[in-house]
Amino acid sequence: MGLALFMIGLAGFLSSESFGMGGLEYIALLVGILLLLIGIVWMVSYFSRVRRFNALVEENRKAVFIKNMDDVEYLAWRLPSRFEEELHQKKKGFGLR
Numbered sequence: 001m002g003l004a005l006f007m008i009g010l011a012g013f014l015s016s017e018s019f020g021m022g023g024l025e026y027i028a029l030l031v032g033i034l035l036l037l038i039g040i041v042w043m044v045s046y047f048s049r050v051r052r053f054n055a056l057v058e059e060n061r062k063a064v065f066i067k068n069m070d071d072v073e074y075l076a077w078r079l080p081s082r083f084e085e086e087l088h089q090k091k092k093g094f095g096l097r
Contacts, residue, residue, distance in 0.1 A: 002035025049075055053083055062094050 009029025053075040059065045065072075076087040091097065 002039050006032025006036050057090050
């Protein structure tokens, strides 16, 4: 959404026609940039959580896994439900509740 709005605003800003927007190209450009930045930050945050979750779940030592349990459970809670299921399977493999 942000990228599309940014492109519309940019096209209106760079061309001599207003695309029937009545001078709102600047607002579309600014809102598009804002939404694009928010989307990029959200995406980077999501992928960093997934990477951290996978690194913690890959642990094969039970003591280290238990030590990091709070972090893993928090990440599983913040991520989609398939990660909670993966955590449940890992805990079951270690014999934990």
